[in-house]
Amino acid sequence: MSTRNPAARAALAACLLCLAALPAFAANTLRSVSHAAGQDGRVDIIFEFAAPVGAVNAFTTDTPPRIAIDFPETTSGLAERRIPVGSGAASAVSVVEAGGRTRAVVDLVRSAGYTTRSDGNRLVLTLEAGASPVTALGLASPDPAKRIDGGLRVADVDFRRGEDGAGKLILRFNREGALANLRRDGDRLVLDIENAQIPAEQQRRLDVSDFATPVLRLEPSAHDGGTRIVLATEGLFETSAYQTGTEYILAVAPRGAAPGVGQAGAGVPAARFTGRPVTFNFQDVPVRTILQLIAEESGLNIVAADTVQGNLTLRLMNVPWDQALDVVLRARSLDQRRDGNVVWVAPQAEIAAFEAAREQARIDLENKAALINEIIPINYANAEEIATLLTEGSKSAQGGGGGAASAERGFLSPRGSVSFDRRSNTLLVADNPQKVQAIRELVTVLDRPVDQVLIEARIVIAQESFARDVGARFGISGQESDVITSGSVESNRNFLNQVRQNQLLEARFLVELADFNAGLTTTRPTRPNFITPAFTDVLNTSFATGTQSAMAFTILGNHLDLDVELQALQSEGRGEVVANPRVITANQREAVIRQGDEVGFVTVTGTGANATATVQFKEALLELKVTPTITQDNRVFLALGVKKDEVAGFIDVPGGGSVPQISKREVSTAVLINNGQTVVVGGIYEFERREDLAKVPFLGDIPGLGNLFRNRGRSNEKAELLIFVTPRILQVAGAAR
Numbered sequence: 001m002s003t004r005n006p007a008a009r010a011a012l013a014a015c016l017l018c019l020a021a022l023p024a025f026a027a028n029t030l031r032s033v034s035h036a037a038g039q040d041g042r043v044d045i046i047f048e049f050a051a052p053v054g055a056v057n058a059f060t061t062d063t064p065p066r067i068a069i070d071f072p073e074t075t076s077g078l079a080e081r082r083i084p085v086g087s088g089a090a091s092a093v094s095v096v097e098a099g100g101r102t103r104a105v106v107d108l109v110r111s112a113g114y115t116t117r118s119d120g121n122r123l124v125l126t127l128e129a130g131a132s133p134v135t136a137l138g139l140a141s142p143d144p145a146k147r148i149d150g151g152l153r154v155a156d157v158d159f160r161r162g163e164d165g166a167g168k169l170i171l172r173f174n175r176e177g178a179l180a181n182l183r184r185d186g187d188r189l190v191l192d193i194e195n196a197q198i199p200a201e202q203q204r205r206l207d208v209s210d211f212a213t214p215v216l217r218l219e220p221s222a223h224d225g226g227t228r229i230v231l232a233t234e235g236l237f238e239t240s241a242y243q244t245g246t247e248y249i250l251a252v253a254p255r256g257a258a259p260g261v262g263q264a265g266a267g268v269p270a271a272r273f274t275g276r277p278v279t280f281n282f283q284d285v286p287v288r289t290i291l292q293l294i295a296e297e298s299g300l301n302i303v304a305a306d307t308v309q310g311n312l313t314l315r316l317m318n319v320p321w322d323q324a325l326d327v328v329l330r331a332r333s334l335d336q337r338r339d340g341n342v343v344w345v346a347p348q349a350e351i352a353a354f355e356a357a358r359e360q361a362r363i364d365l366e367n368k369a370a371l372i373n374e375i376i377p378i379n380y381a382n383a384e385e386i387a388t389l390l391t392e393g394s395k396s397a398q399g400g401g402g403g404a405a406s407a408e409r410g411f412l413s414p415r416g417s418v419s420f421d422r423r424s425n426t427l428l429v430a431d432n433p434q435k436v437q438a439i440r441e442l443v444t445v446l447d448r449p450v451d452q453v454l455i456e457a458r459i460v461i462a463q464e465s466f467a468r469d470v471g472a473r474f475g476i477s478g479q480e481s482d483v484i485t486s487g488s489v490e491s492n493r494n495f496l497n498q499v500r501q502n503q504l505l506e507a508r509f510l511v512e513l514a515d516f517n518a519g520l521t522t523t524r525p526t527r528p529n530f531i532t533p534a535f536t537d538v539l540n541t542s543f544a545t546g547t548q549s550a551m552a553f554t555i556l557g558n559h560l561d562l563d564v565e566l567q568a569l570q571s572e573g574r575g576e577v578v579a580n581p582r583v584i585t586a587n588q589r590e591a592v593i594r595q596g597d598e599v600g601f602v603t604v605t606g607t608g609a610n611a612t613a614t615v616q617f618k619e620a621l622l623e624l625k626v627t628p629t630i631t632q633d634n635r636v637f638l639a640l641g642v643k644k645d646e647v648a649g650f651i652d653v654p655g656g657g658s659v660p661q662i663s664k665r666e667v668s669t670a671v672l673i674n675n676g677q678t679v680v681v682g683g684i685y686e687f688e689r690r691e692d693l694a695k696v697p698f699l700g701d702i703p704g705l706g707n708l709f710r711n712r713g714r715s716n717e718k719a720e721l722l723i724f725v726t727p728r729i730l731q732v733a734g735a736a737r
Contacts, residue, residue: 027074028050028053028054028075029049030049030077032078033078035087041128042088042128043127045125047071049071049121050077050121053071053123056069056071056072059278059293061297065112066106066108067105067106067108067114068106069116069125070103071102074101075097076096082094082095085106090127113127152178152195153173154193154227155174155246157202159206159208160211161212162253165214165254166252167253168250169218169229169250169251171247171249172246172247173246176246177195178193178246180248182250184239188232189239191250192226192228193226203221203222205218206219213252214233214252215252216232216234237255238254239253239317240320241318242315242319242324243315244330274320275297275324276297278316279319280293280316281314282313287309287311287312287332291304294324295343297321298322300343303345305345308347312332314327314328333348335347366434366435367413367415375427376440379425379447382425383420386447391418411442412439416432417431449733451732453729454584455583455624455638456580456581456582457581457642457724457725458580459581459622459644460577460721460722461719462575463574463717463720464718465717465718466571466573467572467713468715469713471694471712579644584730585627587628592623596621597621597647598617598618599617599619599620600615601618601650620647623644635673635674635675636675640668640669640725644666645663645664648663649661669682671725673727676726676728680722684721686720687719688716689717694713695710696709696710
């Protein structure tokens with residue numbers, strides 16, 4: 001047939017149009033959406049199609065409350081995309097067509113339960129009044145007698161405290177298939193398992209108030225042929241629950257804390273989930289369909305492997321979508337790998353095998369790559385230390401470098417090697433290009449100057465002394481008158497000289513005596529009859545040095561002399577020694593500074609002709625030893641030792657020679673100090689107080705007059721040692737922090 005004929009061309013076009021329209025005729029079409037108010041606040045939303053309705057998928061969301069129903073292989077024939085309802089719990093119905101399917105979204109003014117039923121070319125969605133958040137897909141019959149499965153029962157009722165103070169109710173069944181419905185009744189949560197029976201031993205009231213969660217009590221009981229668990233609560237809380245396999249987990253968390261129901265009983269702590277809460281209720285639905293719904297809620301692109309197969313019964317209420325995905329993956333032993341907004345889902349074994357094969361391919365590629373040689377100069381660090389860090393066994397004690405060839409090479413590949421040259425402080429690396437580049441980047445981080453620290457110490461030794469001695473001595477002396485008053489001048493002079501020689505020279509007083517015969521004058525020493533014991537050494541020393549403070553007087557008579565001496569001595573002394581060592585060092589490097597003398601002394605060994613004299617030396621040093629560490633918050637940790645020695649004197653050694661006596665002051669400590677802060681790291685305070693009393697027995701106890709026969713001494717000595725330390729960080733440009 002020729003296509004030049006206009007009639008033929010028209011017939012051919014009509015045939016092509018008919019062939020193109022065949023798939024459209026094969027798909028169903030949504031013609032209308034209407035609603036009708038029912039009893040007790042219920043409302044029926046009626047979807048009318050061109051052909052009988054097949055299988056549909058439905059799910060709900062709580063924020064905002066919605067019910068979504070997917071009609072596969074269905075097109076929309078509605079003139080408007082949004083149909084207002086405004087009755088019962090329904091606000092409006094929105095219809096969208098995409099990808100060969102149609103989705104109807106029912107906007108709710110509050111959460112409400114629903115049921116669906118098919119009636120020929122119509123699908124009727126019945127919304128409850130909104131008192132229960134439980135959803136159903138028309139799989140459960142309203143007749144309780146028809147919902148009971150005599151083989152399903154509650155095997156265990158458990159309660160635990162979860163994260164953020166959430167209480168977890170964990171129900172375990174003997175097999176899958178439990179239908180759990182949760183609703184809130186005032187300050188109580190009521191959980192009904194319609195098709196599971198509870199044994200008598202599990203019907204016990206549990207007081208869980210000690211767990212410090214919003215749940216106070218659990219009351220499991222048999223109800224209407226099934227099981228009912230009532231949870232008494234207090235305060236504001238949020239709930240989330242999921243059911244998979246033979247477990248049903250309900251989490252009740254304080255408001256403001258994420259419920260976070262992890263897979264209890266699996267030994268894995270609950271993860272943190274941040275996705276938008278969703279509610280799913282599936283009975284024997286393909287896993288791939290559930291993944292598709294999660295992808296639509298999350299906005300992710302989920303790619304499921306061909307090996308992802310099987311069906312799943314899942315009931316989730318107010319659960320974040322990322323947690324719902326985690327529950328689905330665990331239930332079917334699946335795993336995920338995310339790359340941006342694309343998520344690949346496959347069995348765990350398949351993902352593990354894929355990653356192992358990819359890693360092995362990378363290793364094989366590196367092993368086959370050509371090796372390159374790289375010379376990396378080191379500026380601030382030590383090339384040998386960096387070589388040791390890169391791979392153990394790389395340093396060598398011979399020549400200028402070393403190498404290693406073990407399979408475990410640290411930062412190197414199995415074929416790589418590293419050497420170092422001490423003279424030029426250079427690294428020599430041989431490896432594949434990727435490893436060489438990684439080593440160069442690592443060396444760039446490590447080879448940087450470090451900050452320095454100036455440590456200043458002050459050692460202060462303060463001494464103070466005070467001494468006071470107060471006393472008196474009293475004496476009476478007589479003479480023979482015939483010796484003094486008679487005789488020649490020469491005989492009297494001889495007598496006085498003899499007296500002068502026999503007197504003890506403890507105190508000397510000048511007394512003028514009249515010479516009765518020739519009018520001569522001479523000095524006459526006196527000697528008191530009593531002298532206090534404590535004054536004996538003091539007076540001798542004082543008179544010898546000329547520093548004694550004393551006042552004496554004598555009452556002269558013809559035959560009797562009265563001598564009185566008052567003695568007083570007071571001394572005060574104050575001294576201060578300050579040492580100020582300073583040292584600067586790099587971070588984490590020990591520094592030592594010392595100053596002092598080596599004191600020589602002689603020791604004699606042996607006796608007689610075999611005696612040997614040996615000269616030895618002993619150190620008396622001022623020393624500061626410190627190792628600073630700069631912390632990340634710009635403080636300094638110091639491990640320091642401070643020592644100050646002095647020569648206190650010499651001790652004579654029997655047999656000859658003397659040994660120096662060293663006075664030592666030392667502190668070793670570790671302290672954390674702010675930059676530039678001064679801290680006292682040690683101190684010693686010594687105080688000595690002494691009081692002495694010396695008197696003549698009986699005479700020294702006479703009131704008033706006894707002061708002439710006693711003396712008192714008092715002394716105070718104070719010594720204080722303080723050690724101050726001040727670190728200052730000297731920052732270097734480009735230094736490692």
